[in-house]
Amino acid sequence: MERNSNGREWEKMKKELNELMTEGRDYAHQLKSQLGSTSSQESREHLAKKILESYHKSLTIMNYSGELDQVSPHSHGGGSPKSDDSDHQEPHIIQSSKKSMPRWTQKVRIAPGVVIDRALDDGFSWRKYGQKDILGAKFPRGYHRCTYRKSQGCEATKQVQRSNEDPVLFEIIYRGIHSCSQASAVGSTIPVQVLEPNQAQEQENLEIMTTSLDTSHHNYNHQAHLHQSLHYPLPSTQNLESNNVLLQQKDHNIGFLGSTSYSDLGTNVNYHFLAPHDAGSASHSTINSPTTAGLESPFESFSPNHPFGGFGGSILNSSLRDGIKFT
DNA sequence: TAGATTTGACCGAA
DNA sequence: TTCGGTCAAATCTA
Numbered sequence: 001m002e003r004n005s006n007g008r009e010w011e012k013m014k015k016e017l018n019e020l021m022t023e024g025r026d027y028a029h030q031l032k033s034q035l036g037s038t039s040s041q042e043s044r045e046h047l048a049k050k051i052l053e054s055y056h057k058s059l060t061i062m063n064y065s066g067e068l069d070q071v072s073p074h075s076h077g078g079g080s081p082k083s084d085d086s087d088h089q090e091p092h093i094i095q096s097s098k099k100s101m102p103r104w105t106q107k108v109r110i111a112p113g114v115v116i117d118r119a120l121d122d123g124f125s126w127r128k129y130g131q132k133d134i135l136g137a138k139f140p141r142g143y144h145r146c147t148y149r150k151s152q153g154c155e156a157t158k159q160v161q162r163s164n165e166d167p168v169l170f171e172i173i174y175r176g177i178h179s180c181s182q183a184s185a186v187g188s189t190i191p192v193q194v195l196e197p198n199q200a201q202e203q204e205n206l207e208i209m210t211t212s213l214d215t216s217h218h219n220y221n222h223q224a225h226l227h228q229s230l231h232y233p234l235p236s237t238q239n240l241e242s243n244n245v246l247l248q249q250k251d252h253n254i255g256f257l258g259s260t261s262y263s264d265l266g267t268n269v270n271y272h273f274l275a276p277h278d279a280g281s282a283s284h285s286t287i288n289s290p291t292t293a294g295l296e297s298p299f300e301s302f303s304p305n306h307p308f309g310g311f312g313g314s315i316l317n318s319s320l321r322d323g324i325k326f327t
Numbered sequence: 328t329a330g331a332t333t334t335g336a337c338c339g340a341a
Numbered sequence: 342t343t344c345g346g347t348c349a350a351a352t353c354t355a
């Protein structure tokens with residue numbers, strides 16, 4: 001059946017991706033080993049560049065494969081029909097009309113204390129092209145596409161939906177990968193993706209990410225605390241759980257990961273990212289604006305050009321948020 | 328004045 | 342027929 005050939009192609013792609021990720025890991029190890037040494041800044045930058053390249057290649061493969069929508073179609077045995085429980089981010093397939101486009105979801109929980117002014121500043125420029133009331137949703141869904149769609153034919157889009165149950169929680173659905181000039185400057189919008197690696201390798205990949213964070217984040221003085229849980233479309237729920245545990249543990253070491261802001265869909269809010277388990281302690285104070293329809297941008301103090309942009313950017317800007325799942 | 332946002336209309340999939 | 346996604350004209354803003 002068609003599924004068999006797709007499966008073979010997918011296996012081939014996974015192999016290539018695995019090689020690239022491994023390459024990236026090796027470079028990261030080298031970089032890590034140089035951190036405690038007197039190696040030159042140039043040498044470190046070179047290694048960082050190589051890491052970036054590895055991940056960029058990986059993401060490019062995913063971009064053109066058109067396979068992401070099919071990732072792990074068997075990942076939830078007897079999965080429940082569509083659920084409104086937005087706090088549980090079990091990987092699931094979202095049927096997309098644009099099958100060839102990778103699509104993934106991330107959830108951003110906002111907390112007070114950080115003023116942010118760009119609409120979900122993930123380093124890319126977005127232009128809002130629509131807003132629509134969704135059946136069963138209290139808040140409208142915003143539709144955004146890449147600013148460079150016309151000039152560069154970039155097909156990346158995103159949708160922003162505010163949670164019914166938790167107004168400080170935003171679900172952001174990304175579609176497509178940037179093909180515009182921002183892609184090389186910022187990195188892919190696709191966050192970390194580990195494609196069925198064994199756990200050891202998976203942990204190493206994650207270590208790379210956090211190592212990268214440790215080497216970079218000190219350049220920033222954000223107030224926000226960001227916690228994360230990544231959700232991979234892996235067949236194994238065990239992998240999923242280990243990812244979450246690992247990342248949350250790493251997260252505590254990181255301290256700060258980033259902040260962003262979002263302005264849409266209901267109220268003016270200032271946010272930083274918190275994992276659900278921290279949300280309670282972090283008072284999601286919502287700075288309500290007198291208008292609820294205006295949806296002004298509450299995001300500030302998040303530089304779209306910060307060095308998490310490339311490798312780190314694809315991971316940090318996009319991944320290190322409340323939750324991400326590929327679909 | 329150019330670029331961004333808003334919003335009603337339109338279209339396609341289910 | 343309904344609903345989600347996109348279009349495009351009108352409007353806003355820097």
